[in-house]
Amino acid sequence: MGRHVICRADELQPGAVRIIEAEKRSIGIFNIRGDFYALRNTCPHKGAPLCRGIITGLAVSDEPLQLRITRDGEIVRCPWHGWEFDILSGRSVYNPHRMRVKTYDVAVEPMAEEDPSVETYPVQVEEDYIVLYI
């Protein structure tokens, strides 16, 4: 159980993913419209690097042969066999109650950082950082 400071919040843009190593785990951190989520980067199906898959929406149908996309950007489709997972919950689309991938808590926390460009007087700048909790 650890706290890991990942990067400044503005270094991971909406729609993007950053894959990091922490405590011997590969973990993907996603920015979805300004909110951050973390998934284990291992597909429970065959161990593929899940978070390197296509980030997409959820295809739904109200009647046969009609198709629309909802929840744009909230689904990751595994790069190997296409299994879909809800980035927010880690649950698979095809069987959400039984097939899921591990999620982790992510927070955005302001932190003080000394500005090295100012030599004469010590100055602290407050910045938002993405922090992962395992």
Place this chain on the structure above:
Amino acid sequence: MEVTRAPDSRKRVREKLFIVDTDVHHGFESWSDLYPYLPQVYAERLREHGGSGPSSQYWHNGGMRGRRADFLNADDLLESTRRQLLDDCEIDIAVLTGSSAYGACGIPDADFGSAICRAFNDYTLEHWVARDERFRVAMAINTQDPLGMAKEIDRIGSHPAVIAIIMPGGATKPYGNRVYDPIYEACERNRLAVMIHFNGEGVGINGPPTAAGWPSHYVEGRMMRAPVYMAHMASFIFEGAFEKFPGLRVVNVEAGFAWMPWYVWRMDSDWKSLRYQAPWVKRPPSEYVKEHVRVNTQPIDEPENERDLEQIIEWMHGDQTLLFGSDFPHFDFDDPRKTLTRLPDRLRRRIFGESALETFPKLQPPG
């Protein structure tokens, strides 16, 4: 001293099995048999030009013109069927699956094809159904005329003996396609099941028999039956036909069954990967199959070890999905007295009769 003899427990008296035979081939002997049931324009066309329905019969087939060589009387198919099949094999209900009109679906003139199907249906009711109460009918359908055939289904679909429609495996589009919707709507209205029987692949306007082209020999052609049914089954599921028509029941006739477990597993796997392309498929394909799709037993599959059949039947939920068919009078006929005899009685009762009663909404046990 009085000796009471215990009943011999080794001697098991088998109850007479209730048998529904889901594949009994009937037909007409000559095109002229249909003249009385055809509009004059088509009767004249047949008289002037001869029977010209495209058919798969350019192949050699087996037996004597496809039939058992010990067939009783080639001139009286009806009487031979009653005696040699229904009586001798103790069939309670025989579903007549035709064959004579399958080629109508491949005739480029759709109206001519539909007229042949209508005529054959009337001929069947008058010459077969009226002559033995054990007969039920899978009525002939011209698949290239869905609107016309919806009317045909409404015309005779309420006849008590009509329990299904039958469509040949050969087609211009696989059967889950929306072009067939009027047919399935009519089947739901009339509580009919949909049967598919191998035939018509690569003839007339239908697609080639395999994507690898035309096989030379009949035996090669036999090997492509299951793939044809696989194409139709995927179409029914992934076109959402079972979502649109919850009452739709599809019976695949005469392609064996051992291919089913593998195929259903394959569809489930690929659905997990590609679900997003057809999200109207709400459940794993295996669940639709269990509810909507049936296969018949003929020609019976023969693994190296016959006991393995029970495992295959378990994999495919054969207590629900497998229906007996004899294919009488064809040369590869399966006699119910010699078919699946190693299975437990409980399973035999399901396959030989009970499951058919659940599959065909209108089918009632006799008596």
